[in-house]
Amino acid sequence: MIKVALTVNGTEQSAEVEPRTLLVEMLRDKLGLTGTHVGCDTSQCGACTVHLDGRSIKACTILAVQAAGRNVTTIEGIANADGTLHPMQAAFREHHGLQCGFCTPGMVMSALALVERNVGKAIDETTIRHELEGNLCRCTGYHGIVQAIAAGAKAMGR
Amino acid sequence: MYAFDYQRPNALAEAAKLFGDGEDASYIAGGQTIIPTLKQRLRRPSVVIDLGAIPEMQGITVSAATVTIGAMTCHADVAASADVRRAIPALAALAALIGDPQVRNRGTLGGSIANNDPAADYPAALVGLGATVHTSQRQIGAEEFFTGMFETALQPGELVVKVVFPVPKRAAYKKLCNPASRYAVVGVMVAETASGIRVAVTGAGPSVFRVPAMEAALTTSFAADAIKRIAVPAADLNGDMHATPEYRAHLIGVMAARAVAEIA
Numbered sequence: 001m002i003k004v005a006l007t008v009n010g011t012e013q014s015a016e017v018e019p020r021t022l023l024v025e026m027l028r029d030k031l032g033l034t035g036t037h038v039g040c041d042t043s044q045c046g047a048c049t050v051h052l053d054g055r056s057i058k059a060c061t062i063l064a065v066q067a068a069g070r071n072v073t074t075i076e077g078i079a080n081a082d083g084t085l086h087p088m089q090a091a092f093r094e095h096h097g098l099q100c101g102f103c104t105p106g107m108v109m110s111a112l113a114l115v116e117r118n119v120g121k122a123i124d125e126t127t128i129r130h131e132l133e134g135n136l137c138r139c140t141g142y143h144g145i146v147q148a149i150a151a152g153a154k155a156m157g158r
Numbered sequence: 159m160y161a162f163d164y165q166r167p168n169a170l171a172e173a174a175k176l177f178g179d180g181e182d183a184s185y186i187a188g189g190q191t192i193i194p195t196l197k198q199r200l201r202r203p204s205v206v207i208d209l210g211a212i213p214e215m216q217g218i219t220v221s222a223a224t225v226t227i228g229a230m231t232c233h234a235d236v237a238a239s240a241d242v243r244r245a246i247p248a249l250a251a252l253a254a255l256i257g258d259p260q261v262r263n264r265g266t267l268g269g270s271i272a273n274n275d276p277a278a279d280y281p282a283a284l285v286g287l288g289a290t291v292h293t294s295q296r297q298i299g300a301e302e303f304f305t306g307m308f309e310t311a312l313q314p315g316e317l318v319v320k321v322v323f324p325v326p327k328r329a330a331y332k333k334l335c336n337p338a339s340r341y342a343v344v345g346v347m348v349a350e351t352a353s354g355i356r357v358a359v360t361g362a363g364p365s366v367f368r369v370p371a372m373e374a375a376l377t378t379s380f381a382a383d384a385i386k387r388i389a390v391p392a393a394d395l396n397g398d399m400h401a402t403p404e405y406r407a408h409l410i411g412v413m414a415a416r417a418v419a420e421i422a
Contacts, residue, residue: 002164018161019161019162019163019164019206020159020160020161020162020196022193041197042194042197043190043193043194043261044338044339046258046260049260052263055234055263056259056260056263057260057263057264058260058261058264061189061190061193061194061261061264062189062193062264063164063186063189063193063206063208065164065166065208066186066189066208066210110259110260113259114259117259131259133257133258133259133340134257134258134259134260134261135258
């Protein structure tokens with residue numbers, strides 16, 4: 001076992017894990033942060049998307065020990081301290097950017113990363129669809145998701 | 159995954175020593191291939207050696223004549239580098255089309271070429287631009303580096319440290335993406351370099367290859383029409399549920415023509 005210490009949603013956390021433990025397993029099973037979902041477990045679907053030092057990654061395709069000492073943000077770290085939704089979360093609700101909701105945490109984390117990556121550029125439908133290539137919605141609810149991200153980006157001042 | 163030990167050395171020599179000491183050691187770079195492989199229990203290393211803390215393998219350096227990229231540089235950093243975009247825009251564009259954003263934030267140049275997946279994009283860039291691979295032991299020309307499907311000239315324990323790309327006069331890369339996974343069904347890099355016109359194809363065969371007939375035709379006339387009638391034999395190309403060898407042969411012509419048209 002290895003002790004892995006890292007910052008999750010602004011709080012220092014640590015846990016004893018095996019070298020083979022995935023980051024998503026540590027988040028869910030050791031830290032109780034079950035908002036990050038495991039969909040395919042084969043690096044395709046993006047339901048497990050979190051931010052590592054501000055950049056979107058698939059938490060099922062990185063060892064927990066590789067995130068030691070770094071900053072991880074999960075879906076639980078997005079809302080405001082008083083519990084009100086982040087503008088991107090609010091846009092997903094407003095524009096019905098979900099059907100079953102399983103992919104939603106990964107979609108929101110990817111949406112926030114794409115807004116960050118496209119500073120100074122137009123966040124139009126083409127951009128959103130291209131930048132969502134790493135996230136799959138098994139309900140095929142993409143239309144609402146794309147609308148939600150466009151509205152969320154706007155609400156974030158973009 | 160089977161259980162394994164984990165090491166994160168700070169120096170190349172230490173990494174090589176750990177590899178030599180291990181019964182069946184494996185390196186991990188960005189992990190976008192090795193972690194899925196471990197999950198499927200296709201490999202059972204005794205120790206996994208993380209290359210993320212070795213300084214020589216990091217960073218991008220651009221001079222008038224070359225672009226040098228450390229093996230641990232992720233695809234997103236190559237795609238976003240203002241220096242790479244200025245010196246070799248085709249290389250930045252290629253990196254921007256690998257996989258998806260999350261994969262590009264983890265996957266690395268060194269990991270990609272050491273794996274030599276037949277559908278990887280980077281081999282076309284290395285061979286198309288005439289790059290040199292600097293390893294922990296020697297320098298290897300791109301065409302000597304890629305030796306076959308998932309095979310390279312690397313010896314056990316030998317590491318890719320960096321890749322040096324000569325700046326071409328002009329270059330373009332075009333590919334047909336697999337609609338689900340975005341890998342190259344066929345990808346073609348066309349470049350005019352100091353050593354002449356080069357056409358390198360990935361995705362179509364067991365490993366990256368050049369097309370001398372197209373290179374000769376483009377040397378005479380650098381126009382999409384010049385290669386219109388050049389057919390690449392389908393006999394040695396890959397066939398699977400996504401594309402037959404004949405379709406891949408056809409796509410080589412289409413992608414090469416699109417690349418030429420972009421820079422002609």
